[in-house]
Amino acid sequence: MMKQIALYGKGGIGKSTTAANLSAALAGEGLDILQIGCDPKHDSTRMLMHGTWIPTVLDLIRERGDATITVDDVVYRGFGGVRCVEAGGPEPGIGCAGRGIIATFQLLERLDALKGDVIVYDVLGDVVCGGFAMPMREGYAQEIYLVTSGELMSVYAANNIAKAIARLSRRVRSKCTLGGVICNAKNIDGERDLVEEFAHRINSRLIAYVPRDRGVQVAELNRQTVVEYAPESNQAAVYRDLGRTICENRTTSIPTPLEMDELESFALEFVQV
């Protein structure tokens, strides 16, 4: 059965790195993977594509209209056969990127491109409008993974996404649930405990701790995922574990997001530790 997952988290937290390495690891298991970058800066799949910027769906729609676009125009095969799509967006400061995400999904559905063993949606930093909640709506991603470090702003963003999941899950036909929390570490003291406790308090669990590793940067300087560049490394093993955990994950939940004052007092507890 096809698994559709989405990675959400604060901008710059390492979502795209996590998503690309996750896709690469899952492809290594022989699975057919589709990764969809849902961020106007369209760099989600770049390491899978060895540094190539693939044409975005919205650039193609803007230039040619959507009538003549085919699957081959928007889906590109990267490392391990991962099929890569970038939604893209309008020029900065104009139009509506959120509506662009919706239009991208509608086009991909019409092209019958939303298939494979696992679809990985990599969504921009925060749920700023309904368009960026699109992957969480019925029929798309059914398991959401929150990517966060131990920094308060990152946890705050993750908590906001938990709010969106809780809201959407109230819909009658909603299939959107929280699959777990991934700690993408910044090497802060007590970071793992903090994120683990946060996950617990929002009725979820920490499903992976990804340590900060210089190997990731080295791989990216070589325009590759660490799974491809250093397959024997510890870091690649972490991503493969993450892939297996997600594949085998049968425990999802409806999150209970924290109120702002709860979040602040929670952060204070850990600072005092």
Add this chain to the structure above:
Amino acid sequence: MSSNPSPLNSSRFEGCTLTGALSVLTEVRDAVCIVHGPAGCTHHNFSLLHATLLSNDRLEAPRLLSTRLTENDIIFGGEDALEKTIARALSVSPAPTSVFVLSTCIVETIGDDTAAVCAKPRGVPVVAVPTAGFLGGVFETGVRNALSSVATLASPAAEVTLTANLVGEKNLEYGVDENAAEIARLLARLGIGINLRFVRRIGTGDVERLGAAAVNILREPALRPVGEDLKRRFKTPCIESFPTGLAGTCRFLEEAGRICGVDPSEAVEEERAYQAEMLSRFADIAGSRVCFRPPHPALNPDPVAEAVCAECIEALDLTIAPPDGVVIPLPYPAPVGTAGLRRMLHRWRVLIRGKGRG
């Protein structure tokens, strides 16, 4: 006045800015109005304006163009579509002397800079009218912003004449021209002419005269911000409403005379005599028993209209006697001037006589 409880008379403090603005702007007869948004926003307004013109025996089509935005324009921004539509507007025949551009709620949501696109020099004035659909306010806001936008086409006058502007006539209601004729009749008693109907059946070139009037007469107090704007631009003082009621009409003459430096006492005396003569023609309904009902189930009674009716009840010695009195709908809006009262009383008489026969 209109006693017709038509939906067109429904509240001006609801609805969409576009309709209000277009009710003004389409009366600049040599202009083209562009609605920057999906085609439906233009369609609805075209239909309403066209139907209203027809029901007022005007076989004219409002000159509206739509930028016809589609989903892709919403995603990528609609400024290119606006550029193209302005070019299209300038190429229609007969060529417009001015172009007004109205924004809808969706272009305001996606952040199109309508004003910046309009500001490019094109040889013909292309005026961005602040509307923004529902985001910009209600019908009345649209009216006000449209009037202020048209005013930007005029420069201060070299000479002020003993004339008045009629500002913000309600172009969608019945009796617009009758009301304007009544104001003209009253002002003629003071020797004051009509300079400009702002905006009703005028051309772009006429707007240049806007600053030449000695007084601006606003259709209703809700237009006060427009009166203030015109005062700032042209130093023209204003009267805040068309006159209503017997005493109100005489007060209007006094105010107009004071503002224009004309002694109004003779005009007021003449008007009082005229009113007495008018009332005497309705002596046949004196003493009748009547009761009032709201003008329309969806409308609250207008206090000004109620005051006008109370004044006529007293003048004609009628008795308010619910529930068996003759049911008379309260006018909406309140009748304008003495002529408006006369038309209202004609209607009362028809109802009272009808009841007598029935």
